[in-house]
Amino acid sequence: MDWCGCDTICRLDGCPNALGSIFCARNNCLNGSDCGNRLRAVSGLHLARGNIGYSVFTAEDIESGSIVAEYAGVLTTHDYRKDKKRTSNYTIGLAARSSRKENLWIEANIKGNITRFMNHSCHC
Incomplete structure (x- = not known):
């Protein structure tokens, strides 16, 4: 799986994962628990x-x-x-x-x- 590549905290309107209807997780995002596109x-x-x-x-x-x-x-x-x-x-x-x-x-x-x-x- 590819990393989203966001330089800052993922936002729903700019994160490639979010724009592709994919939630961020450990295997595709480096922003950790602060990510705005992660289920919690x-x-x-x-x-x-x-x-x-x-x-x-x-x-x-x-x-x-x-x-x-x-x-x-x-x-x-x-x-x-x-x-x-x-x-x-x-x-x-x-x-x-x-x-x-x-x-x-x-x-x-x-x-x-x-x-x-x-x-x-x-x-x-």
Whole structure:
């Protein structure tokens, strides 16, 4: 694997790994734990019921642009936005495409992790 080659701390908008949708790790980045494109555990994440259902809360501030966790689920080409019979509130579209040039989605309704309960709402 090639090194990202960043001279300073990797940023999501300039690191070759990030621009190629690859997370930095020990085998492809020399910036260590300060790298801005590296997965890291955020301490204090917990799931709780808020005003609008379940949400993820944290005991510490999270810096804007930080990677909190990887969104997990089933990789699919099914477009739930166009399907009125089968719906899912836990689907995220990816910028990448399949080898058949189809849109790719991560569907976390049945299989997923704590990230499916994350939101950007200030009303929880």
